[in-house]
Amino acid sequence: MYKVFINEKQLILSSEPQNSPKILNYDGSHSFDFALDLLENTASQGLNIYHSDIDQLWKDFGQYFRKIDAAGGIVLNLENKILFIHRLGKWDLPKGKIEAGESREVAAVREVEEECGISDLELKDFINATYHIYTERNGQKILKTTFWFRMFYKGNEAPKPQLEEGINEVGWKSESEIEQQILPATFQNIQLILNDFKSKFFL
Numbered sequence: 001m002y003k004v005f006i007n008e009k010q011l012i013l014s015s016e017p018q019n020s021p022k023i024l025n026y027d028g029s030h031s032f033d034f035a036l037d038l039l040e041n042t043a044s045q046g047l048n049i050y051h052s053d054i055d056q057l058w059k060d061f062g063q064y065f066r067k068i069d070a071a072g073g074i075v076l077n078l079e080n081k082i083l084f085i086h087r088l089g090k091w092d093l094p095k096g097k098i099e100a101g102e103s104r105e106v107a108a109v110r111e112v113e114e115e116c117g118i119s120d121l122e123l124k125d126f127i128n129a130t131y132h133i134y135t136e137r138n139g140q141k142i143l144k145t146t147f148w149f150r151m152f153y154k155g156n157e158a159p160k161p162q163l164e165e166g167i168n169e170v171g172w173k174s175e176s177e178i179e180q181q182i183l184p185a186t187f188q189n190i191q192l193i194l195n196d197f198k199s200k201f202f203l
Helices: 030-041 054-063 104-116 175-185 188-201
Strands: 002-006 009-014 023-025 046-050 066-077 082-087 090-092 095-097 122-135 141-153 167-173
Touching: 002 030, 002 054, 002 188, 009 030, 009 054, 023 030, 030 046, 066 104, 066 188, 082 104, 082 175, 090 175, 095 104, 104 122, 104 141, 104 167, 122 188, 141 188, 167 175, 175 188
Parallel strands: 002 122, 009 046, 023 046, 066 141
Antiparallel strands: 002 009, 066 082, 066 095, 082 090, 082 167, 122 141
């Protein structure tokens, strides 16, 4: 099952019907036309497209868009706090586009170090991928996949925001601060990957 976000609305691609405001049996690429129109131009909050062959459904879906891959990290420090960035009124996790010839792992570490102004990160495990769709100024639809990794930082450098990327704040957040400050002001994809992180490494 894949969860893809469009304007913070959830499109679920699955092999069987799921609990969603609207459910649609996959019937070719016009199903994707319908999904985008519904989620971009109506008040509907979600849609599930299902097909018995989930691999084929995902392949067809990917061919409908121009694809961009990114990578980022959930970074823990010695106090068991997680590193967040603040940009354009939202809390986020550090991440960025994978450059040509660059591995996901290298890109993830590079982007976290660049956006947060720290170095010597320890790369640990792959967590999961998240997906969202956006429209460029020329009208082209982009499917962006972000690959997330668990990282550890044992240094004492004070993080510094990469201002040229529009980041105005970087900070280590405790579990209570995440609950009270971060989750009410972040993206659904970030909530998803934080839940995956907790379920894989803390339960």
